Amino acid sequence: MRKRVSLKDIAHELGVSTAVVSYVLNDKYEGRVSEAKAQQIRETAKELNYTPNQIAKSLKKDKTxxxxxxxxxxxxxxxxxxxxxxxxxxxxxxxxxxxxxxxxxxxxxxxxxxxxxxxxxxxxxxxxxxxxxxxxxxxxxxxxxxxxxxxxxxxxxxxxxxxxNNFQASYRVVEHIAKNGFRKPAMVTLSVDLFHMRERTAGFKNASKELLNILKPEVVEIDEEVLSGEIEDRMLKLIKDGVDLVYFSTNKIAMEGLAVLVKHNISVPREIGIICFDEADAYKIFHTSITFVKQPxxxxxxxxxxxxxxxxxxxxxxxxxxxxxxxxxxxxxxxx
CATH class of the missing domain: 3.40.50.2300 (Response regulator)
Incomplete structure (x- = not known):
């Protein structure tokens, strides 16, 4: 087995003390070692394939x-x-x-x-x-x-x-919808009792009431376990009922919903508009560029x-x- 390179080996190679090498490799050399010498020590450590002993380091600092x-x-x-x-x-x-x-x-x-x-x-x-x-x-x-x-x-x-702020994110989605002339949007989301998802839905509902005067905003909730099996019928029903834009609350739902549109040759946005929450590389292969909410x-x-x-x-x-x-x-x- 190859011997592990130590601080002592690096010090011997350069003719300096082990303490000087330790100061440099632990970023504590300022005021003790010149920048030129510190760079030389770092380069030598790299050439010798030095790796810190994490076990010793954690014992010394009481951290892993x-x-x-x-x-x-x-x-x-x-x-x-x-x-x-x-x-x-x-x-x-x-x-x-x-x-x-x-x-x-x-x-x-x-x-x-x-x-x-x-x-x-x-x-x-x-x-x-x-x-x-x-x-x-x-x-x-x-x-x-x-x-x-x-x-x-x-x-x-x-x-x-x-x-x-999930409420605000969805509210701004509806602002975008209203500004672009859509008047009958629907939200497709998961049937889950998670606070951030409830807030995302609440933002859509409130904004739809306030900005589009929709008394009962359309929200379709689907159990994740049956998402693939149910979303096709749900999407086709929304289009039949005159919904002019669908807002998908996650990119997982969006991928399933976009597949339905492709399967039935439904034109976007001529027949229905689309907005997705979160981005996905797969959106790039859809025939129309997708509007999405980008999280940081x-x-x-x-x-x-x-x-x-x-x-x-x-x-x-x-x-x-x-x-x-x-x-x-x-x-x-x-x-x-």
Whole structure:
């Protein structure tokens, strides 16, 4: 087995002390070592394939330099994309990441939390499914650093959260709809009891009443387990009933709905307009450019890691960060 390169090996190669090498590789050399010498030490470490001893480092600093990430559903493009940004940001701060997907299952989520804690992660970033309030309360009571992303649990105050204003995002969708001349929109969403999804629906309903004078806004809720089987009939009925635009509340629903339109050669936006919540690369292959609500995924990833590290380092104050969204207009909602 090849011998592991140590700080002593680098020091011997350059004729300097081990302490000087340690200062440079731990970014504590300012005022002690010249920039030219620091660069030389870094280059030599790279040439010798030096890698830090994480076990020794964690024992010395009482940290494992590992972050846990538990997302609600890996099949949702929103979470797979945001996981990438969180991993990238973690590396910038010299943290490794352990990843798990709860598949919107509370029991699996609870098990993953225990796995993370057994691995002695320094903190956890969570997108918690419904029914996990007791686990979040446990983490809070045990002073385990964690940040909740995308999801919101009003019953648990004073926890660190990062997300968007879903009500406002949907309200702005209807503003866009009204401005472009659509008068009879419908929203297609999942039949789930999640706060952020309820807020997304409430924003659509309120705006439809206030801006379009619709007394009873059309909202179609479909159980995710039967989404593929039911959405075709639901979409065709909406079109038959004279709906002139459909607003899909997630990109998962949008992909199913767009497939129905392609199958039946339904023209967008001439026969029906389309707006989707969240983006997806697959939209690019649709024959019409798709209007979608863009969430600041990179910013959510960066802010969640920075906030978590702040908690790990002893910051006890709870923080709720609400970020804005954008409507990226395509031809699918062009003036009607």
């Amino acid at each position: 330099f590992t972050i846990g990430l538990i997302i609600a559903d890996i099949s949702n493009l929103f979470y797979s994309n945001i996981a990438r940004y969180i991993e990238d940001e973690s590396k910038k701060h010299q943290y490794n990441m352990i990843f798990g997907s709860a598949d919107e299952n509370a029991e699996k989520f609870n098990e993953l939390v225990q796995v993370m804690l057994s691995r002695q992660v320094d903190g956890i970033i969570l997108a918690a499914p419904k029914g996990t309030e007791s686990t979040l309360e446990y983490l809070k009571d045990q002073y385990i650093p964690f940040v909740l992303i995308d999801r919101h649990f009003p019953s648990i105050p004073d926890i660190n959260t990062i997300g968007i 995924l990179q910013q959510i990833g960066q802010e969640s890691v920075e906030l978590l590290i702040s908690l790990i380092n002893g910051n006890q104050s709870a923080k709720s960060i609400v970020l804005g969204t954008q409507i990226i207009a395509g031809n699918s909602s062009a003036p009607h």
